[in-house]
Amino acid sequence: MGRLVRLTSVVIGALALFPCISLAQGGATISGRVTSDAGPLPAVSVFLSGVNIGATTGGDGRYSFVVPAARLTGLSATLTARRIGFKAVSTEVTLNAGDITHDFVLQETSTALEGVVVTALGIQRDKRSLGVAQTSVNAEELTEARDPNIVNALAGKVPGVEITADGPPGGSSRIVIRGENSITGNNQPLFVIDGIPIDNSAGTNSGFGGYDFGNAASDINPDDIASISVLSGANAAALYGARAANGAIVITTKTGKGSKGLGITASQNLTFETPLKLPDFQNVYGQGSGGQFAYKDGKGGGIADNVNRSWGPKMDGRPIVQWWSNGVAEPWVPAPNNVADFFNTGRTSTTNVAVANSNDRSDIRISATDLDQKSMYPTNTLRRLNLSLAGGTQITPKLSTRASVQYIQDEAHNRPQTGYNSNSALFNIEIWGGRQRDDPHMMDYINPDGTQKGPNNTTTNNPYWDVYANPNADTRDRVIGVGDVTYKFSNWLTGMARTGTDWHRDWRKQEFANGNIGVDYSGGAFFEQQYFIRETNSDFLFTAEAPAKGRLATTFNFGGSRRDNSTSQYLDGTPHLVIPGTFNIGNSAVTPQVSSYQTARQTNSMYGQAQFAWNNYLFVDATGRNDWSSTLPAGNNSYFYPSVSGSFVFTDAIQKMHLGGLLSYGKLRASWAQVGNDADPYQLAVTYAAGTPFGSVPRFTVPDQIPNAHLKPERTRSWETGLELRFLDDRVSFDGTYYNKLTTDQIIPAQITPTIGYTSAVVNAGSLSNHGIEGQINISPIRGKKFGWDVTANYARNRSEVVSLYKGLQTVVLGTYWGLSVEARQNQPYGTLFGNPYLRNSAGRLVTLNGLPQTDPTQRVLGHYSPDWIGGLQNKFRYGNFNFSFLFDTKQGGQIFSTTKMFGNMSGVLKSSLVGRENGQTLAEGGGLIVDGVNADGSPNTTKVTAQAYFNALFQNHEANIVSATFTKLREVRLGYDVPSSVSARFRITSMKVALVGRNLWMHAAAPDIDPETAFDNSNVQGIEFAGFPSARSLGFLVNITP
């Protein structure tokens, strides 16, 4: 009876699945069952290559199909069972009359070369079917030589991904894939966790004074990540819509699936950090001007004692009154390590404990991570707690649900002020610190009455005052929650509904003690900010795997989503307090500064995708998406964009292409996509900005930016083509892509002549093109059982061009610092550095006046911040239980405007400022230099000038301070040992791994004094450097235990 039912169901199933073929008579039936470790395996495609007939397994893992009599040639054919996520298995069958039964057992695959990848909307796909470039990074890559910021952990590992990190712990990192698309908008990819887009905004400009509060994605705990898919551009990410024009980082978190037993893992990572590179300081001349110095009051009362530059007397031990010596002349000697000694050895500790469990219906995972950082910067700490809970259950055979929630708590103290800011300790010790100022004396920064004690009493704080008297703190509480239900309507139709929210509150407070110098905070001051950000995305997705018709398999996805984003910010503070030391708004001595700002936006979307697979070697995908955005005007707020892509595995289609076994796999792919993008909120109509009341008189003003009631969406059009090849049984593999993209109708705040009454206008204008190549090669020279060696190299070059801008507009200035502009300038690559060069005559000679080089008042292009190419090279060795890996990462080309060089030479602290004072500080002592140039009349310059005058003349000569951005870093080194189970078992431990790990151990850079990688901030303004926080060289160890 049971057999009859089963047989009937198979027949009915076969009838249902193959209505056309079921009518065929007189052939042979091929049938069988496909299983895996977990039991029967549905949705496996079983087909006969060469004959091109096949079927898909049902819920019981069974398949069956009929080969028409005409095809029964008596020849041998290959029967292959293939399913996403499993290694395909083939067998030879002879096509004779009579039924054939063959069962398959499939193994799950884990290699990135073949197998399942997570694509847009969380749709799992067989990698071979993708018509676009996509790179997966597995979990070990993120935790083995870990960086607390997962963005940094991607550096050098994914072709075309450019990471720029800021120095301080918890600082922000900028990530750009295949160059910038948007002239003034966001150019960083969308971050998606378990299908839900999350916020990656970065707090506060860090480059030009201020604090760096990090990019929000750095909250994601690497320990909780199962895999990361990098969707390299609009082509791969079109289904994510507007925000995916810059690509997407799709993160899948770990689940308890497959866990058995206790399922506990614990890991401990401890690293120590020291500055990778500090400026090269001179130690010959001390503070002062014109070779003179004597301290009296630090306000100019002595000789040049209000001058913070190091153009003073030679530090030869001569007796000079110093700031700490109470009028007594003390030996004038250098303090060569005053900057290095300012920094501590940093310490970063990460502890993770995770428990995972599962049975045949449900799974759960709980993970707790504690990140505890003590920075190189004195008193700076960061503590981050990540708690995550993820679980899923199969409620009925058709209904399943999953949910996860992460709680993240950050708490930081005393983040360093960076950049040009009179409250920046780095600025006050590096640039304006006289070379004779020693830390022991400087650390005595406070008088008994609480006022500041320091060497300068007019413009700059004692750096230790900055550190100890002006504390700051910030916290972030964040919850990311997502839940979904999936219902399997039938074998071929599945529906899913999901909603998720990323919510966080950031609180920040900066305090300044009474006695601050440089900025008047008499009485003391504080500034407090609160930010609330909420991003909710709800979506549904129907997936229909249409019954295979012969060699054709089709899958349809149809879905919709709604995105709600809201932000609120509340700022309060006061520059003057009544009672020093009580940092509360009620204690303000003047009208307190308070403000608030809210934004809200909503996007509704509908989208669909159709996938056609022909014989599992030819694939065509088409997608379409329509968005309705709240930020565009009613008539223009709906926009549709399509994409199409194809993949052709020619080695499967044409056996000869295997070239006699040389080529194990070959695939061609191509894709064309369009993505639309909307505006920021409130760009359509004029609103008047409130000013602070003048006494009791309220003030409102016309804003500086003129809105645009007729905005339309901007468009990115992109096509790419790629080739994947694997040779010699996959020992060598290559994946290369060429892409070309153009973003038009950009929504830009175009700077206009302010004589119109506004400094900028929101316009749809401008197009920016990018094209480039990227590729990755994997080689496994040695694949022994005991010894293995794998090499991975990647390379990418991108060329961008600002094709056009708003009519009559030559440039869009992204930022101007010290007269140098970072621009999107017409017919130039994006990120042009535009500034003042040397004044030269027609013959190209420097023109001097009074012996000094002159600056040409006409600005011109001096460089570009984007590199010519970027690349990474990773080697992994395995010998028995030992493994060793190292990763080099390089950026070649591009320029940086180094304000450390400009200010450091002007202030005379850098070694390079010794030019012209080899024989003495003044002309009378025999010092000075003769600039190789000509006078205005063309006669050679013969006037000798002091080094002090020379470097002062180079201030805001931008050309003189442009340096190469090229660098190569030894990004990661790891030496690991997997403790043999025979040993670990003695400690009742299932497995144990230990490793020595290092990051940024070595750097080669052409630029003097700085790490060219230092990010200016998280925005599009790059290519400028100012006394940035030094990047860290870190070294430590890792222990990973599974009890």
Place this chain on the structure above:
Amino acid sequence: MRLSTKISAAPLIALALFAAGCDNSGLTGVNHNPNAPPSVTPQFLFPSAVTDVVGRARGGGFDLTLTSLWAQHIAMDRFTDEDTYSIRPDNINGYWSGFYAGGLQDLATILGQNDAKTKPNLVAPALVMKSWTYGIMTDMWGDIPYSQANLSDPSRPPAYDPQKAIYAGILADLKSANTLSVAGTAGYGSADLIYNGDATKWKKFANSLRLRYALRLSKVDPATAQTEVAAAIAAGVFTSNADNALLRWPGDGTNNSPIYDNFVTRDDQHMSQTLVNTLKSLYISIGPTPADTVFDPRLAVYADPIISSPNKALYVGAPNGLQDDAAIAIGITNTSRVGVAYRGKTTPSILMAYSEVLFDEAEAAARGWAPGDAATLYNAAIQASMQYNGIADNVTAAYVASPRVAYSPSTGLQQIALQRWIALFSEGTEAYSSWRRTGVPDLQPGPAAITTPHIVARRLTYPVSEQSFNNAALQAAITAQGGALLSSRVWWDKP
């Protein structure tokens, strides 16, 4: 069956979401800005405009670090860029866009939205403030956008108007402001930070400004100058220091005098040797010996004694236009700071003072363009300046009687010009323009001045940002003026 009822929730949720996704009618409402109002009345714009243009023109940047340096009232003791006429482009871009996209746009909005006939007392003060601002701007930059400026249409970058046309426009606007102002009709009330809604005083300010700008044409168009001067005086100008156009800063921490805010964090602008030495040269002898000489009494108000000397009456000015290291070498304790009266939290910014009006009237009388006795007006002008600076009348009487000050018809125009230059302390734009028109005093460029030929700069160069944003119009203006170098003269500035 119960199970299937439950599980039907899944497609229902999906459908609900689908419906939500399709409902796009509410989207426009989401984009209503909750942070700022879509319209405001002129009472809120006018104080913003006034504080913006005055705070900028009389602030630490445009005044202390530019126009007062070029008038040689102030000298830099380091960072000598502007003092040597080497202009930092960012600053000039900022002043230019600050005027046009700041206060001038608020004023243009008021003028565009209010009818002169129905709201005369809202329109007249806006016309006066617009004229005051454009007067400063065209004096510094020559030809600038004026008639087509502030039209709020990014597709129409304005042409530059010749300075001659701008002057005609200013004089016409001031004339109509005088006609429009009606005492007793509602104005800005307490939102009028200059005159607290007093229409009569706005009339006087309009006429006094008209006098200022009419006289500026004395060399280039004496006929117009004469007619306009006479008309302005006849219409009624300032008659006492109580009429002064002043912006009084509350000094509440958020709205301090911009000069105060400047000196809180920097100490690099000191008194110029030129002004200090001039004030010293105008001494009064109160006894037979050199020790019995008293400097121009305003010196002790304008300047502080140097702090490196115990002598409380030792005033030293710093030379203008030195190389940075040479300026530093002098030492900031060895030269005088700006006097405390001019750098207090509540120190008013002067838009125009009674003394300037009297000097202008004196000059008009000396030229025979207006009634009155030049000597009397000259003495009254000095007295007004002295009174403003808190100097007792008996000291003033001795001062105007001293041979170095006493009016002499043969040198009258030079004396008037010199005293006006002195009285215009803290109004760098006016002192600089007065010097350019009269050549008094005989200012010399500092040794490190970058001008070719080596002279005191005669105008500001255009902001480089205009090259990027409105280059065709800019180049046309430069061509029309025969060049716009630091050494080029604006239209009214004739040798």
